[in-house]
C-alpha cells in the first residue's frame with residue numbers, strides 16, 4: 001500500500017469507531033451536552049497541541065499556526081461560562097513519525113467536526129461554534145494530506161502508528177472521563 005494516508009486510515013479505523021462511539025454519549029441537542037462535548041475536546045486538544053508544539057511541529061508543518069484550534073475552543077468555553085476540564089497528559093513516544101501520526105488524527109478530527117457543526121446548528125442555532133467551524137472553508141484537510149504524503153513518507157512506520165494510537169487514545173480517554181463524570 002503506497003499511499004500513506006491509506007495506511008494511517010487502516011491503522012486508525014477501529015479507533016475511529018471507538019472515538020465516535022465514545023463521543024456519541026455526549027449529545028449536541030442540549031446546552032449541557034454541548035458544554036460537556038467542548039470540555040472533553042478541550043481535555044484532549046489542549047494537551048495534544050501543546051505536546052506537538054513542544055516537539056517542534058512548526059518545523060514539520062509550515063502552516064501549523066493556522067491549524068491550532070485551542071484558542072477557538074477556549075472562546076467557545078468562555079462564551080458558555082464554562083471551565084475547561086482538567087487537561088489529560090500525553091507523552092510523545094517517538095520523533096517526527098509520531099508527530100505525523102498524531103497530526104493525522106488531530107487534523108482528521110475536523111472532518112467529523114463539519115458534520116457535528118451542522119447537527120449543532122440545527123439543534124441550537126446561535127450556539128458559539130468557533131471550534132467546530134474553525135477554518136472550515138480553508139481547505140486545511142487536503143493541504144494536510146499533500147504535506148503528509150510529501151514529507152512523512154520516510155518516517156518510521158512504528159512511530160507513525162504509535163502517534164495514531166496515542167492521539168486517538170487521548171480523545172477516547174477524554175470522552176470516557178466526561179461520560180463518567182456525568183454518572
Ligand code: HEM
Nearest residue numbers: 009019020023024104105106108109111112115167168171
Ligand atoms: C462524534 C464524533 C465523530 C464523528 C461523527 C466523525 C465522523 C467522521 C466522518 C464522517 C469522517 C469522514 C469524512 C470524509 O471523508 O469526508 C471522519 C474522518 C476522520 N475522523 Fe472522525 N468523526 C468523529 C470524531 C473524530 C475524532 C474525535 C477524531 C480524532 C480524535 C476523528 C478523526 C478522524 C480522522 C483521522 C478521519 C480521517 C480518516 C481518513 O483518512 O479518511 N474523528 N470522521
